């Protein structure tokens with residue numbers, strides 16, 4: 001994409017991450033991650049389960065503190081920022097959590113109305129209208145009165161997306177927005193994401209491992225590694241560059257091969273091995289099996 | 295252990311800010327949430343507190359009557375019932391009830407919100423969990439535990455009166471006079487002070503443990519148990535210390 005590069009250099013970076021490192025106990029989940037997200041991008045973070053995608057997002061939204069490294073959002077360093085400044089900055093982005101994270105004590109509509117009630121002076125009637133509109137956008141018309149426990153996982157995701165978009169934030173983080181959705185709803189949510197960047201001019205950071213979505217919506221993509229490359233970016237570029245990327249783990253991920261690619265990169269611990277917890281001697285490693293606990 | 299203490303004192307520091315500083319910076323207490331918690335922590339505990347206090351009043355009167363009858367001093371029964379209720383039993387027993395009902399549920403609720411990312415979601419929406427969740431629970435607890443204690447004192451006295459009136463054949467006026475004779479305003483003050491301290495302990499422990507849950511449903515279960523155990527021990531120890539403080 002020869003025409004993309006000069007444009008990227010003049011656009012303003014909305015997010016700048018530099019040498020981000022995060023340890024949990026002895027586990028290094030992020031190991032020197034650096035990237036920039038430019039205005040108007042749909043920036044996709046992909047990678048296998050447990051490679052640290054959600055952890056990376058948590059650092060970007062400032063609910064986790066890095067072990068070292070720097071994160072700038074809208075040009076402001078967030079790792080050292082005080083509570084008041086953080087509070088102000090948070091008004092400028094929305095986040096869709098992997099689990100939805102709707103407040104169980106409120107109805108779906110009340111969840112979507114929450115940011116509006118908290119951060120705007122709109123009157124109740126207007127808020128009602130906005131909520132109806134947001135719910136319609138994600139295909140949840142008529143479900144507003146239900147409690148989160150009364151709707152399906154995919155509906156929770158969409159309700160949470162509506163909540164994240166309630167204030168029309170210029171920056172949206174989205175953790176696996178389409179996981180658990182049927183193909184039609186996946187397309188609806190993808191279209192909504194695209195509309196954010198194309199119509200509203202927002203910047204979107206999406207975590208996903210749905211390869212259809214990646215290439216449908218992504219304008220810049222990074223892939224986090226697993227195994228020996230845990231916590232490192234193993235590939236980054238435009239969709240075309242990622243598609244043609246020589247790294248075997250990238251090709252394996254795109255094609256969904258359980259066996260890995262040709263095995264030409266013998267030093268590489270491939271995704272399947274990491275997933276199954278098999279090290280190179282063919283034995284199950286304890287650390288992989290117990291990796292869910294610190 | 296040391297992280298638990300650090301988390302506890304961090305919460306207390308943050309709570310002080312949100313209770314006393316934030317309201318002067320335009321971030322007032324959320325009275326609607328506080329009211330909802332007052333209903334849950336206080337009003338819904340009324341039947342159980344009443345029944346417990348009633349049985350304790352009755353039992354106190356029967357036990358003391360059995361002993362004092364040997365000395366021919368059953369006239370002291372009302373005073374014994376009232377002073378034990380006001381100084382010790384009502385604050386302590388009400389605290390135990392509230393730990394079982396509300397300390398546990400605060401920890402479980404906050405813990406579930408923590409593991410389902412709801413607390414993080416509040417933070418990201420720039421709605422501080424301290425103001426949304428913690429301050430209302432704190433205010434409700436610190437207000438309602440002393441009120442429940444006062445209520446328990448009255449009901450306990452009524453239990454004592456049942457025995458005094460129907461079994462020991464005291465007139466109501468006699469019972470009330472003798473019950474009040476041995477009680478000073480200071481005793482009531484100490485009783486209320488105790489229940490206020492217990493309220494602070496219960497709600498801060500419950501919130502701190504709940505907010506720091508990790509490890510899914512199992513973690514919530516473990517945290518709830520820990521919250522009840524730590525609260526009970528803290529309340530018993532604080533009770534002994536406070537009693538000693540005013541004894542010497």
Ligand SMILES: Nc1ncnc2c1ncn2[C@@H]1O[C@H](COP(=O)(O)OP(=O)(O)O)[C@@H](O)[C@H]1O
Nearest residue numbers: 024029048049050051052053054055291292294
């Ligand atoms: N709070 C935590 N404490 C300890 N380990 C954690 C914590 N959060 C995440 N991890 C670990 O970090 C790794 C990456 O997790 P996560 O970011 O959720 O992966 P994913 O890419 O699937 O979103 C996992 O191995 C997980 O066990």
Ligand SMILES: [Mg+2]
Nearest residue numbers: 053054055098
């Ligand atoms: Mg994840």
